[in-house]
Amino acid sequence: MHEDNDHRVDGNAAAGILREVFASDVTTARVVCGHCTAGTSVAETKTYLAGPGSILRCPGCDAILARITKIRDTVWLDLSGSASWQIHTG
């Protein structure tokens, strides 16, 4: 949170941009890494905020789980590094 946006934070800091895309909060979602198959909450991912994009990495193996880039009115979402997202909708 707060400033120093080039430094590593965690997935809590991506809650706002993710909330633009998803209908509910996904920081509590469980994401499975496509590389090492470990599961973690989105809140606990290693998150890098830089310029127009955010990168979420696996806290276990550092593989990229998600790239979220916003350019004007368009969000570009690349989830190819993750195997699945388990999202609580209740």
Next chain:
Amino acid sequence: MSATERAEGAAKTESSGPASRRGPIRWLPARLRAARMETRLARTLVLDVPGWSGHAPGQHVDVRLTAEDGYTAQRSYSVASPSAQDQVELTVQRVQGGEVSTYLTEIMLPGDQLEIRGPLGGWFQWTARIRGPVLLVGGGSGVVPLMAMLRERVRSDSSSPFRLIYSARTPDHIIYTSELHQMGQTHPDIQISRLYTRSGLPDDTREPGRLRIEDLPPPGNEITEGPSRVYVCGPTGFVEHAARLLVDRGYRSSDIRTERFGS
């Protein structure tokens, strides 16, 4: 922390309440009603936000500033106040060279406007519905969302014991100093521990220094009920150090919730 858990474990979530509100998220205009300095660097902003329908303690907001020439800057700040309609309090600590925090702590005047969106984040939150003892571990301005939890604990009918371990550089860097003192004095179930990394008070028995394992209370066992939930917030380095110590102390990583900010 939980990266080592396997994928089969179901995600634990606190559903219902403001965090699970659905539908598109909107920017809301917010006007500064009042402000107060908490330390030399930290300022609390009391914002009137028409249309704000409350939040859960621990949640944060995105703040957007727009200059006259259209330039915008956006940051995230934790909410310091317990849930309220149409009003939000943020405590912002000035970061050296930080354009947004410098504006918020030194330049913004009552009546000035900005935009906020939220509440954000369903992971790092506590509500009075969560039963059991709570341990809060904060580094620097990481105390802000923990203060929202403490204030909610005091305001609600919760009887959960709370313990705050608050690490700051010196006594002058302690935010909410008198309110924390009063909470500790008036609520037998709330225990406040301050520790200093650079220099402390003359009668401190603890040598100044970063958080150590003996600064942390032991987790509960079959006989004594220990914290069932631990919240850690601070700079990334502090949070990872604290989380490692907590696991070494015997806490389960699945009971530890963390929130990191930069530097």
